Amino acid sequence: MKKIVITGASSGIGMQLAKAYLVAGWQVIACGRDAKKLSLALGENTKNLQFCCFDLSNREEVIASTDQLNEIDLAILNAGTCEYIDEPKAFDSKLFERVIHTNVIGTGYCLEAVLPNIKPGGQLAIVSSSVTLLPLTRAEAYGASKAALDYLTRSLAIDLAPKDIDVSLIRPGFVDTALTQKNNFEMPSIITAEKAAQIIMQGITKRKQEINFPRGFFYTLKCLSLLPNALWRRIGINMIKPLK
Ligand SMILES: NC(=O)c1ccc[n+]([C@@H]2O[C@H](COP(=O)([O-])OP(=O)(O)OC[C@H]3O[C@@H](n4cnc5c(N)ncnc54)[C@H](OP(=O)(O)O)[C@@H]3O)[C@@H](O)[C@H]2O)c1
Secondary structure, three states, X not given: OOEEEEOOOOOHHHHHHHHHHHHOOOEEEEEEOOHHHHHHHXXXXXXXXXXXXXXXXXXXXXXXXXXXXXXXXXXXXXXXXXXXXXXXXXXXXXXXXXXXXXXXXXXXXXXXXXXXXXXXXXXXXXXXXXXXXXXXXXXXXXXXXXXXXXXXXXXXXXXXXXXXXXXXXXXEOOEEOHHHXXXXXXXXOOEEHHXXXXXXXXXXXXXXXXXXEOHHHHHHHHHHOOOOHHHHHHHHHHOOOOXX
């Protein structure tokens, strides 16, 4: 039986991934902060489904709660948070720190915990975002955190290749989850978390280095990212909405 570790498995994309890998007959180590929330999302702890609870912004908690992990075939580092910078002149550095700490530093803690335990021939996947293709209004913290994950993942893909570990960078567009249900703006090409999990699983099975979706949305952003910076800046300014 193959073994997968998924962070952020209590909700949204991570929860759907955990369900899909359970159905496919994998042993799933589902990570989240709260065992009750995990069991409400996925069912009771069983031989095939084990919970691993930690706050990923706390290194000691991450390391202590993952010390039993071994012989991992696949680790998907998916947990993350999103907060927006609403007032750029009164820059909220605490918000900035929270987002960077959870999304970037927390991913580093998880890497410290899981990487020594991924088998040769195994895989690592990190969930970034399509936000990294272009600078967007209010995304100073979230976008910077995901841009850091892009670089981290692509760099790891080089250094882990000689260790026989394949690395996938996952960049979703809008997915309907608790994270986006807070958004008060239009989200083009939004898809369900079930669909997102299906696309991610297929990409990982094919050992794709990059899993970008939905395809049309990704290629639109990719084309826009080729515009001269000054032109994109003007488009970006037009996207600013006055706060209600
Ligand atoms: N939804 C989208 O449109 C979208 C687009 C691009 C990228 N993404 C990325 O996809 C990933 C999953 O997001 P989602 O949309 O599925 O959001 P979600 O439904 O809000 O799920 C987030 C998951 O991350 C976990 N998490 C958050 N902070 C944590 C912490 N400090 N310690 C441990 N676990 C923590 C949550 O666990 P708790 O239950 O403990 O809170 C939850 O399981 C994120 O990295 C997000 O940035 C999402």
